[in-house]
Amino acid sequence: MAIILDDKIKIIVQGITGNQGQFHTGQMLAYGSTIVGGVSPGKAGQEVQGVPVYETVEEAMQVQTADASVIFVPAKLVKDASLEAMEAGIKTLVIITEHVPLHDAMEIMDYAEKKQVGIIGPNTYGIISPGKSKIGIMPNSIFRPGPVGVVARSGTLSYEIVFQLSSAGIGQSTVLGLGGDRIVGYSFIDILEKFESDPGTQAVVMVGEIGGNAEEEAAQYIRERMSKAVVAFLAGKSAPPGKRMGHAGAIIERGKGTFESKVAALSAAGVQVASLPWEVGEMVKRAL
Amino acid sequence: MAIILDDKIKIIVQGITGNQGQFHTGQMLAYGSTIVGGVSPGKAGQEVQGVPVYETVEEAMQVQTADASVIFVPAKLVKDASLEAMEAGIKTLVIITEHVPLHDAMEIMDYAEKKQVGIIGPNTYGIISPGKSKIGIMPNSIFRPGPVGVVARSGTLSYEIVFQLSSAGIGQSTVLGLGGDRIVGYSFIDILEKFESDPGTQAVVMVGEIGGNAEEEAAQYIRERMSKAVVAFLAGKSAPPGKRMGHAGAIIERGKGTFESKVAALSAAGVQVASLPWEVGEMVKRAL
Amino acid sequence: MKLFEYMAKEIFRNNGIPVPNGRVFSQAGDLAEFVSQNGAVAIKSQILSGGRGKAGGIKFATTPEEAVAKAGELLAADIKGLKVDKVLVEEKIAIDQEIYLAITVDGTRRKPVLLASMAGGVDIEQVPEEKLIKRLIDVSIGLNPYAAREITRQLGLTGSAAKEAADLMLKLYNVFRTYDAELVEINPLVIAKGHVLAADAKMTIDDECAYRYQPDVPIVDERTEAERKARDLGISYVELDGEIGVMANGAGITMATLDLIQEFGSSPRNFMDAGGGSGEEATAKALEILLETKPKALLINIFGGITRCDDVARAFVKVKNSMEINIPVVIRLVGTNEEAGISILRENGIDSYKKIDEAVSKVVALVKNEDSAAVVAAGDAVKA
């Protein structure tokens, strides 16, 4: 089992003819993902890695209905591409693109709420249910199927943690990146809820970072509602306040969103917080 | 039993200090409606007919939560008042005001869809569940409790039909005016569905008019989904095409929305269509 | 409120929608310079009616002399029964393709709807459903580039024409929204030398918002004098050509009253919905408008809701006392403050019906019998 993504999910790639779109379409196909079409205005009729290219999502959906779409278009065009996918009936949207304007992101999220669409990202590596399917840009080699759900704000750090887990013989049910921006779709709580009710997930690893209060809110949810073990790793312990550490969301402002407050909240909720990335595997093993 | 409105529904009056607001607050109270507050900017602290006046709906809701609100404010302010009520948590909104700008009405309906609010009107007399409660401006005296649901596009014509029904000894479960504008909230179908599933309603009277295709769509619904008897009366048989007969919606344009097409659609759906208002009562009696 | 083509095109131009080079004239003699500068032109009579071309309202000219002569003919003519005050003179376009494009309101879906078809240039009602593209617009996000692109794809447009048409649609929606339009229509939107151009333009602005556009958009009024008067009173009024003047309150019941008059063998002189909540004075003025149209009889049918019967009664008494009424009048009064209204009428020697069938049959009988009793009192009304 897995959350959100399984091997039946049919996928569209928006921006499929760009460099990233082409490369990662190939990688997704290689992993076994079911890609039914690509979209690239002005390029309809072409093929990318054997996938037919359409003018619009609506046109693609007329040929074969898809469940999910992954967006590789430039930041300025993400709002249009996202609204397009949602209006066409896509129910899971993965926005890989970074540097999406803040107000565009808020409008995307508002429309997603109205259309009841689940959004992963922007500025995410996507989602993978190892052995089943992936939508995103994560390296195929590091994942292996298993009972641990992984949810993270940041991308490459997820790979690091997954790499540690896989190296320790611990497979993953689903691994998902929420995205590093200030405004993203799914929150920790949304995903923790899904892992809690997924029979294929026995424990959860949560990879957070400084800034915002998503980890603190997640801690409250875990304390009140979650039965499965959660192990956390947090980045940004050494970051000075007021500096934006790459992610728009990763900044300690007005004394809020510090490493210490997150560790305190999670510990109080019974979450084991790893101090070093390679401790995560050991903690999960004990929890299983 | 009844639909939408029963004696437990708590009501707010927006624009309570205006002439119409004051008069009809009194009439509603006299009918037994539960009015928990009124709203009128700059008039907070006053009382109208013993009902406390607040600055905003939100303030009123902090004192006592209401389920429904009725709007008497001028047309230009209706959009603001409607959004206000919906954001404050009102779930049934009755917009009495006429001449609401078309684009304002579309924005109101869009927000209502998002907030899952039921809207009656604009340009409606409201809703009454005889013997229980009323929200609107209909004359108290003509209604009596009973098993017949009445739904209409136009106001005073509803009174005429109800007057005929009551005079013939036939009471009503709920009587509701959809509103005479081109853009209104609840449609015939929405209300027919509610009457269909209301144990207190045994038959339905539908009062339509020329223009649009609401009656034709209702006919399709009745044919496919409705078990209870429906009697219809339609206004506008003598209206020339291209003339807007008072209601924004009551106009035969491009050969569509004619009296004949509506009669044909309803008759084909097994609906008895009365040629004269006073035939309605007799037809309903036979159907009960 | 409908706008003339030249007004709509002015709005289009100001909002980045390409329109042909053109100018509006009231005097035929003024055309010469424009035509000598622009060569072949179309001369289009500015009337608020479709089918203008077929009715001879559009002429073409290649020389200034020809243009002046033809504009003179149009400015002297009645086209489809309408007097031509102005002509719009435009450069003649070499048309490659004609597209129909409009944005209006779908009342059933409660949303704007964009209509488009490659069968442009003809009456859109003639276009079969399957050749007409309909796309609902979500007002919370508006019309977006992807939607415009999908429409041009469905139309089968390609290349620069597709790009320009998509861009034009976004601008047209902007005009539709910004000007509170009920309808914006371009028929035809033409493709000429690979570029798109709005060859015609129709716009109808929501009457309720007309006040926002003074003086930028001059109000064009299709109403009669009496209709304008009624409008100023906030009353819905439409002139018809029958015998019996009607005042009722509520559009539905007014329509039903007209239907009944016809059913009983006479015909209505007008539609007048005196509305909800009109006070005494407005009601009196509305009655005056009715009487000025010289009907053979008057039928007042009031079912009080927001309208109060006592107001109507007082108003009628006032009018009766202030002006000579020499036609039969039948009053039907029921609903809010009914008792007070009836008693006011009684105090002034007027009785009223409570049942609509009796009131209508009575007024029709009076017209047929040429009965001249000014006000009819009906004792049997009480039975209702």
Add this chain to the structure above:
Amino acid sequence: MKLFEYMAKEIFRNNGIPVPNGRVFSQAGDLAEFVSQNGAVAIKSQILSGGRGKAGGIKFATTPEEAVAKAGELLAADIKGLKVDKVLVEEKIAIDQEIYLAITVDGTRRKPVLLASMAGGVDIEQVPEEKLIKRLIDVSIGLNPYAAREITRQLGLTGSAAKEAADLMLKLYNVFRTYDAELVEINPLVIAKGHVLAADAKMTIDDECAYRYQPDVPIVDERTEAERKARDLGISYVELDGEIGVMANGAGITMATLDLIQEFGSSPRNFMDAGGGSGEEATAKALEILLETKPKALLINIFGGITRCDDVARAFVKVKNSMEINIPVVIRLVGTNEEAGISILRENGIDSYKKIDEAVSKVVALVKNEDSAAVVAAGDAVKA
């Protein structure tokens, strides 16, 4: 992108938000005329930092001579470590009340949020929660009059001040939306003689949208030279003050790498997220930026996803071949095209670690031991 107070006020003024009469000056001598016309003034140093008043960055004067002298002092001063290039000179306001008002983004709720408090004029972080009004804004409908009215009610404002404050909130939301702001803040919004006035103004515009506002809104850049260079490369880079230069890909893993360096007893010289999908050339340029800051050692930690290990390897080889590197460098390479990357490094005589703990402990040890091997090859990395 933060704006100086005078820029934000210019935007406010153009959007109907009342601000004090004022003008910006770079030369103290130029003030005299303005002050002689306006009387008592406030002279406010234009720096991008809060707490300016307490730090002596705002002075008051009543005569032109005094104003010129005090402006001169400010223009010569460093306030909170920042050089003052400009002063904003404004008429002095007789303040009756001070309100805090801001609109920013609530990341958790994914919506704009309006913050307001009657405890204005002080550092808003000092204001207790219960005195701070927070109201989320639905972007599909924006901030509407009723919401502004509710906020002024909660603030306890009445009369014309309430009306003006509500109106100002609507305009402030309009500015927030139109200028793609992350933050618009007025602290204090003052009530003076019954009218509201934005006595201070802060605006931060979304960096991703800065391009939309050239040249209307001059870009104000708080970055160092190296940070600007990195920005032009599309790389996230923050200068810190430690020993080890770091390049990683992904903000999270970069932060975690800095944390580990600290955990192992050294300190990072910088944060550098080389990002996803950077090509060979950009990566090489990023490495150049790093080396220019003279760190004691370099740690390159690449986990390939959208970034491909072979690109990084090629880039590093290129830099190594083109510039002299005389500090220790530790490379950790894993993920997409890992094998290709490792083999490119091998071909050039460079080995790489696969495990992060080994890479970090190695680089820290090298710094501590002052080991000067330019590139460290680790045979045991293969074990990972």
